[in-house]
Amino acid sequence: MILRQHFFNGSIATAFLLFGIYPNSLPAADRPASPTAAPTPSKIFTKADYQRHIEELKKRLPNDGFSIVIQPPFVVIGDEPAETVKRRSQQTVKWAVDHLKREYFSDDPTEIIDIWLFQDANSYEEHTATLYGKKPTTPYGFYASSHNALYMNIATGGGTLVHEIVHPFMASNFPACPSWLNEGLASLYEQSAERDGRIIGQTNWRLRGLQSAIRKGSVPPFETLCQTTTREFYDKDKGTNYSQARYLCYFLQERDLLQKFYRTFRKNVATDPSGIESLKSVLGKRDLDEFKQQWEAEVLKLRFD
Numbered sequence: 001m002i003l004r005q006h007f008f009n010g011s012i013a014t015a016f017l018l019f020g021i022y023p024n025s026l027p028a029a030d031r032p033a034s035p036t037a038a039p040t041p042s043k044i045f046t047k048a049d050y051q052r053h054i055e056e057l058k059k060r061l062p063n064d065g066f067s068i069v070i071q072p073p074f075v076v077i078g079d080e081p082a083e084t085v086k087r088r089s090q091q092t093v094k095w096a097v098d099h100l101k102r103e104y105f106s107d108d109p110t111e112i113i114d115i116w117l118f119q120d121a122n123s124y125e126e127h128t129a130t131l132y133g134k135k136p137t138t139p140y141g142f143y144a145s146s147h148n149a150l151y152m153n154i155a156t157g158g159g160t161l162v163h164e165i166v167h168p169f170m171a172s173n174f175p176a177c178p179s180w181l182n183e184g185l186a187s188l189y190e191q192s193a194e195r196d197g198r199i200i201g202q203t204n205w206r207l208r209g210l211q212s213a214i215r216k217g218s219v220p221p222f223e224t225l226c227q228t229t230t231r232e233f234y235d236k237d238k239g240t241n242y243s244q245a246r247y248l249c250y251f252l253q254e255r256d257l258l259q260k261f262y263r264t265f266r267k268n269v270a271t272d273p274s275g276i277e278s279l280k281s282v283l284g285k286r287d288l289d290e291f292k293q294q295w296e297a298e299v300l301k302l303r304f305d
């Protein structure tokens, strides 16, 4: 993670937290909970719950180089210097949790979730294999809902960490959320910053491929994206599922419609499981093909250097 000072629109100085810009992909076994899973009531964990959790965790630490920080609703475990693990817990995990909760999520995940921050690729690969039982299929990091754990190679930056933090919150707050919005929102915050006290996603590495697909005319209609099943979203992606979903979220964010869309869709999901009707209503459009032309023209103007 890189911490920089920026000046926003030449007005008030705003501290921007810029995270990594690295791609992430989700191994097949580690997808967020099925959209049909029933919501489990949220539980408040006490200090004693965290203490018990940590005692168990200590027995599983791979070596003495790991330190543990309680950062509710997470526990952060890392093998960088203890000060660094603490700093990441506050500057990335707490920052992201506070801002995401303010924006979308009222309920914490239903279990205490471990965030493993491995200092480099070797540590990540070796220890994920031991703790999770499998070698990771992505070099960046992933959320394993079955283990209530995020495994991250933190040397690749904090962007993927913020992405993965979205998934357990989505599972506890919007269990029927389809993969397209789950990944669209998570990937929006891979490159995140603060604007007027709110978390925003900025343009990132996913833009280039999307712009090239738009130029080729190969981006599917929004109806198609929104109706993809979990399997279709992950396994039959022709290359633009994540980026189309991300830049739809980005478009909504820039008009201050993203939070409204999330809430409208969540409220109406029983009758509108794909989100198409909620999207039309929030955009004030009857025709998503016409909207797609406007969206494509705007996406082509975006820049990421």
Ligand SMILES: [Zn+2]
Pocket (backbone or CB within 6 Å): 026, 163, 164, 167, 182, 183, 186, 187
């Ligand atoms: Zn994801």
